[in-house]
Amino acid sequence: MLIKCLRDDILSKLQIVQKGTANQTTLPILSGILLKTDENILRLQATNLEISIMATVKASITKPGMSVFPARLLVDIIRLLPPGQLEIGHDENEDNVVFIRSENTEFKLKTQAPEDFPEFPEVEKEAEIIINTDVINKVLKQTLKAVSKDETRPILNGILFSIKENEITVVSTDSYRLALSKIKLKNKIKEDQDIVIPWRALDEFQKIISAGSKQITLILGKNQAIFKLDDIILISRLLEGQFPNYQQLLPTEFTITAEIRREDLVAAVTRASLIAQKNQSVKLNLTDKKLTISAQSAGIGETTEDLGIKSTKGTEIEIAFNSQYLLDGAASVSTDTVILELNNSVSPGLIKSLKNNDSLYLIMPIRVN
Amino acid sequence: MENNNSLWQEIIGHRDILSRLKNAINQNQVAHAYLFSGPKGVGKLSVATRFAAALNCELRDNTLDNSPCGHCISCKNILKRTHRDTYFIQPEGNAITIAQIRDIRKLVQLKNYGSEYKVIIIDEADTMNRPAANSLLKIIEEPPGPVVFILIAANHETLPLTIVSRCRLVTFQRLRLAEIKNFLIAEFALEPDSAKTIAFLSRGIMAKAIDLAADNNFFKRRERVIEAISEIKDTGPGRLSLLAENLIQHINRELARVKERQQKYLDKLVEQSTNKTHAGRIKKQQSKKDKRELARLERSAFDDILTNLNSIYRDAVLLAVGGDDNLTANIDIVPELKKIATATGIANGLAAGSHVRKAREMLYSNVSPELALEYLFFSLQEA
Numbered sequence: 016m017l018i019k020c021l022r023d024d025i026l027s028k029l030q031i032v033q034k035g036t037a038n039q040t041t042l043p044i045l046s047g048i049l050l051k052t053d054e055n056i057l058r059l060q061a062t063n064l065e066i067s068i069m070a071t072v073k074a075s076i077t078k079p080g081m082s083v084f085p086a087r088l089l090v091d092i093i094r095l096l097p098p099g100q101l102e103i104g105h106d107e108n109e110d111n112v113v114f115i116r117s118e119n120t121e122f123k124l125k126t127q128a129p130e131d132f133p134e135f136p137e138v139e140k141e142a143e144i145i146i147n148t149d150v151i152n153k154v155l156k157q158t159l160k161a162v163s164k165d166e167t168r169p170i171l172n173g174i175l176f177s178i179k180e181n182e183i184t185v186v187s188t189d190s191y192r193l194a195l196s197k198i199k200l201k202n203k204i205k206e207d208q209d210i211v212i213p214w215r216a217l218d219e220f221q222k223i224i225s226a227g228s229k230q231i232t233l234i235l236g237k238n239q240a241i242f243k244l245d246d247i248i249l250i251s252r253l254l255e256g257q258f259p260n261y262q263q264l265l266p267t268e269f270t271i272t273a274e275i276r277r278e279d280l281v282a283a284v285t286r287a288s289l290i291a292q293k294n295q296s297v298k299l300n301l302t303d304k305k306l307t308i309s310a311q312s313a314g315i316g317e318t319t320e321d322l323g324i325k326s327t328k329g330t331e332i333e334i335a336f337n338s339q340y341l342l343d344g345a346a347s348v349s350t351d352t353v354i355l356e357l358n359n360s361v362s363p364g365l366i367k368s369l370k371n372n373d374s375l376y377l378i379m380p381i382r383v384n
Numbered sequence: 385m386e387n388n389n390s391l392w393q394e395i396i397g398h399r400d401i402l403s404r405l406k407n408a409i410n411q412n413q414v415a416h417a418y419l420f421s422g423p424k425g426v427g428k429l430s431v432a433t434r435f436a437a438a439l440n441c442e443l444r445d446n447t448l449d450n451s452p453c454g455h456c457i458s459c460k461n462i463l464k465r466t467h468r469d470t471y472f473i474q475p476e477g478n479a480i481t482i483a484q485i486r487d488i489r490k491l492v493q494l495k496n497y498g499s500e501y502k503v504i505i506i507d508e509a510d511t512m513n514r515p516a517a518n519s520l521l522k523i524i525e526e527p528p529g530p531v532v533f534i535l536i537a538a539n540h541e542t543l544p545l546t547i548v549s550r551c552r553l554v555t556f557q558r559l560r561l562a563e564i565k566n567f568l569i570a571e572f573a574l575e576p577d578s579a580k581t582i583a584f585l586s587r588g589i590m591a592k593a594i595d596l597a598a599d600n601n602f603f604k605r606r607e608r609v610i611e612a613i614s615e616i617k618d619t620g621p622g623r624l625s626l627l628a629e630n631l632i633q634h635i636n637r638e639l640a641r642v643k644e645r646q647q648k649y650l651d652k653l654v655e656q657s658t659n660k661t662h663a664g665r666i667k668k669q670q671s672k673k674d675k676r677e678l679a680r681l682e683r684s685a686f687d688d689i690l691t692n693l694n695s696i697y698r699d700a701v702l703l704a705v706g707g708d709d710n711l712t713a714n715i716d717i718v719p720e721l722k723k724i725a726t727a728t729g730i731a732n733g734l735a736a737g738s739h740v741r742k743a744r745e746m747l748y749s750n751v752s753p754e755l756a757l758e759y760l761f762f763s764l765q766e767a
Contacts, residue, residue: 042466064468065494125656133468136497166486169493169528213494238495252494255528 016050016080017104018057020072022096022117025103028059028070029090031247034219035061035068036086042133048089049132050103051081061086062133064252066216069135071246080105081129082113089115092122136250138236142178142204148229148244154185154196155221157347157374162214163189173211173254175261178204178235186261187214192340193264193377194347211258212240216251223247265377266363269356271329273301274369275322277353281345283308283320288338290318296335296381301357303327310338325352334360335381341366344376390451391434391459395427396567396590397559404554405435406450414439414501415552417524417533419509421540422556425591429507431556432534436470436503437462439532458499469499473506480512485519492523492531502531509535510542517544524550558588572597577716584713585691596688601638608634609692610720616764617727624765628757635685635753642681646674686753687744693760694740700725701733739763 029048037045042064049060057074060067082105093101096117106112106123115122163171168190175186183198220242224231234241242249287297291310300307306324311317334357344366345353356365360383366376392402408414418435420428437452437459444450452459461467471491473484488504496502506512512520524533524547533551540548564583567590568574574582574597582602586593596602612627619627650670654663699712703725709718728736743760747753 064491131466133466136468166489169489172493238498252497254493255495256493 016052016082017078017102018050018052018074018076019100019102020057020074022093022098022101025057025059025072025074025101026090026093028072028247029086029093031223032059032061032068032070033086033090034222035063035066035249037063044083044127044131045133046086047083047127047132048086049081049083049129051129052076052079060132060135062135064133065213066219066252067135067250068219069248069250078104083127083129083132084113085124085126088124096120136239138234138239138241138250140234140236142206142208142235144178144183144200144202144204144233144235145230146198146200146233148224148231150198151231151233152221152224153349153374154198155217155224157196157376158185158187158194159214159218159221160343160347161189161192161194161376162187164214165189170211170254170256170258173213173258174217175258176210176212176240178208178210180204180207186258188259188261188264191337191379192344193261193375195261195265195375195377197373199373208235209258210235210240211254211256212251213254216240216249220244220249223249264363265375266358266365269329269358269365271301271327271332271357273306273327273355273357274325275306275353275355276325277345277348277351279322280353281342283322284338284342284345286320287318288342290316291338295338296383297338297341298333298335298383300331300333301327302331329357332357332360333383334364335383336364336378337381340378344378347374347376349374391437391454392451395431395434397563398427398431398556401431401554401556405431405438409438409444409450414532416527416531417535417551419535419537419540419543419548419551419553420556421537421553423558423589424538425589426556426559427590428536428556429505432505432536433462435534436467436501436505436532439501439503440467440469440499462503467499468497469501470503471505473504475508475511478511480506480509480516482513482515482519485512485516489519489523492527492529495529500530502529503534504531505534505536507536508538510537510539512543514544517547521546521550559590560588564588564590564593568593568597575716578603581714581716585688585695601634602688605631605634605689606692606696606714606717609689610696610717610724612761613693613696613724613764614727616761619765621762624761625758628754628761631689631757632754635682635689638685639678639682642678646677650674682753683747686747686757689757690740690744690747690760694737696721696724697728697733697736697740700728701730701737704728704730704733736764 032048036048045063051058051060055074055076057072058069059072060069092115099117102116104114106114111126111128113124113126158174162174166172171189177184177186181200181203183200185196185198187194223244228245232243234243238253240251240253284297287308287310290312291297292312292315295310295312297308297310300309306322307319308322309317309319348366348368350368350370352369354367354369360380363377363379366378368374395402420432422428434452438444438450440458440462441452442456442458443453458467462470465472471488473480473488476484492502535551537543561583564586565576565579568579568582569576582593582596586596608631612631615627616624650667653666653670695713699714699721702711703722709715712718712721714721739760743756746756746759
């Protein structure tokens with residue numbers, strides 16, 4: 016293999032693909048990035064057996080072929096090289112040696128046989144969906160917060176994509192809170208489908224999104240899901256198992272409703288959480304005129320804050336929430352006004368936007384004595 | 385059985401086990417977890433690898449014997465250990481750690497890459513420590529999706545009962561003499577008599593038989609042992625020490641060769657390492673491993689000598705009581721054996737056998753091999 020390309024072109028793509036490499040693994044080759052020539056582009060590939068990422072770089076190909084480069088070293092070297100043209104290739108005279116050359120610099124690196132690099136997974140397409148970047152970005156931002164990082168219940172380490180006709184319902188939960196977002200589609204999808212995607216893959220994809228264009232393509236397979244953003248492809252394996260039935264968890268009606276300015280709520284809870292450190296609760300007292308937010312911690316102190324509310328329905332209530340969870344919920348609403356719906360001090364509360372039910376955040380209260 | 389090149393056929397012996405595994409595939413009754421138990425070196429891992437290949441072979445022919453084809457991409461990758469839905473776990477250092485099991489747990493939760501089964505082969509599963517075993521228990525209990533665990537253990541009694549009870553137990557026996565003998569004749573082009581000798585000495589352990597057959601020194605070493613035996617009776621104490629010394633030097637020469645090979649490999653590893661700290665770590669780890677290998681080889685070389693001695697005295701007693709030549713272990717050297725038989729006699733031959741046993745016990749209770757050997761020679765002389 017021998018190619019020429021621009022340092023800035025390849026660097027940005029390498030930094031994306033690098034996220035797909037494995038850190039510590041029984042298969043050492045997975046800590047590498049595969050460079051492979053194709054017509055007049057260079058393909059970059061990495062996989063950690065859970066996710067695979069591929070991207071392309073414009074390059075002039077002198078000699079087609081493929082090589083595996085140690086990922087971190089390759090990215091570090093290219094980052095530290097001056098902008099301009101690079102020459103990357105396989106050493107003719109020595110086995111398993113690759114080189115990177117810029118104008119005055121040459122690096123030679125040991126490598127592993129590219130034949131041992133796992134092939135990029137082939138996916139049988141079952142459905143193809145086009146989603147606007149800002150929509151998927153918002154949905155991921157909301158649902159990634161509520162996903163469980165606890166590995167005792169592996170299915171909750173994923174996010175459910177429930178596809179029905181022309182709508183995808185995206186749900187995540189860590190059993191203390193549940194985030195739900197809906198994505199409206201232009202086209203109907205033939206077959207209803209529920210898939211669960213590991214959160215790490217979605218987290219990586221969300222980091223990539225900002226770099227790309229206005230739309231992404233989501234391709235669903237039987238065992239894998241593919242996210243495509245321009246020339247970047249991320250493939251994730253799906254999780255085995257049944258996601259909990261979230262519809263059962265959503266209360267059908269609420270007796271108490273309050274409309275609050277989002278900014279006010281976020282600011283007040285942030286202040287209260289200074290006292291309610293380390294998963295301590297913040298207490299909410301709702302009357303028909305105001306919302307009182309208070310927190311106290313033994314050995315630290317206490318705080319109280321009165322918040323004006325726009326409107327309220329129902330009886331007075333005292334309820335406590337984990338401050339961080341409440342904050343995440345309030346932050347996930349995109350409108351200026353937040354609707355807080357409650358039943359009593361021991362059943363879950365719901366946070367949503369004024370406009371519609373497209374984005375819901377369910378949160379379990381903490382018992383107050 | 386007409387398919388002679390099939391991967392099942394490459395397995396020597398264990399026909400009953402193979403047919404059990406085939407039936408499981410045929411009747412769609414593959415268990416979540418198997419425990420392959422049996423002595424080290426009889427082919428548990430080979431069977432496990434081929435079973436994994438059979439489960440996922442793209443060209444598996446159910447009408448034949450469910451043998452994996454060996455040339456489809458799936459089979460090739462499993463044999464090369466690069467298959468994406470088949471995982472091999474081996475002890476890291478002395479034990480299988482909880483970190484390794486956690487990695488497996490993570491992978492098990494993910495859907496397959498497209499193979500029928502995920503297969504997880506855990507070699508030397510009896511080295512799993514408690515936390516690792518407990519962690520494994522959780523996934524073996526209710527694995528999500530089609531997963532087959534194959535635990536391999538020489539000594540499954542050391543595994544927690546909670547694990548054993550969740551596995552289908554497959555017990556591997558030592559191989560038959562004829563099975564090993566025929567294999568050695570076919571693969572190593574040995575003379576039938578030499579093959580029989582080695583097969584006998586391997587005590588049904590294929591790995592041992594292969595080691596002996598591949599060991600050019602085997603017959604030379606036995607010659608020395610016979611030399612020593614024929615001299616023991618009528619020689620002075622100085623010469624006796626020398627005889628022991630000679631055998632030890634013979635072993636040390638072999639060990640020196642191994643040492644050289646180890647050093648070369650270590651140099652290569654260090655050369656390939658990315659930086660100095662990395663190199664240091666590798667060097668430390670590898671040297672530890674090398675030392676352990678050397679100690680193991682030294683012990684097994686002495687063990688081989690004792691096995692040689694034992695088999696020769698056994699043959700001598702056999703011939704002395706008028707046994708058939710064909711029943712001797714060292715069938716290729718019957719004339720020499722007969723000489724020893726006349727010189728030793730029945731009683732002394734039997735006594736010699738128990739002296740050898742005693743020496744072996746000493747060796748396993750960490751008496752230095754040199755001392756054990758000298759002790760043995762002096763006792764043999766008195767016998």
